[in-house]
Amino acid sequence: TLLRAVDxxxxxxxxxGASEELRDLFFSNMSERAAKLMREDMQALGPIxxxxxxxxQQAMVQSAKDLADxxxxxxxxxxxxxxxxY
Numbered sequence: 754t755l756l757r758a759v760d761x762x763x764x765x766x767x768x769x770g771a772s773e774e775l776r777d778l779f780f781s782n783m784s785e786r787a788a789k790l791m792r793e794d795m796q797a798l799g800p801i802x803x804x805x806x807x808x809x810q811q812a813m814v815q816s817a818k819d820l821a822d823x824x825x826x827x828x829x830x831x832x833x834x835x836x837x838x839y
Contacts, residue, residue, distance in 0.1 A: 754826050756782060758816050763809040765794045770806030 780788035
């Protein structure tokens with residue numbers, strides 16, 4: 754849901770500054786083709802200013818909060834009683 758809600762250009766910039774583990778989490782929730790294209794877009798961008806990366810990441814956080822407020826996604830806490838069973 755978050756991947757569909759976020760502007761793709763902002764996602765590319767936000768992931769460029771993210772850890773490899775976080776990138777892999779996002780890529781694992783995309784089709785192989787979409788993940789490959791996203792990786793290519795990240796490489797093609799070259800160096801990005803840290804402020805631009807932080808702004809894009811903040812926009813993604815805000816989108817996630819908005820989706821959670823509407824009940825479309827659940828944002829897990831730091832543990833406690835918010836554990837989910839699948």
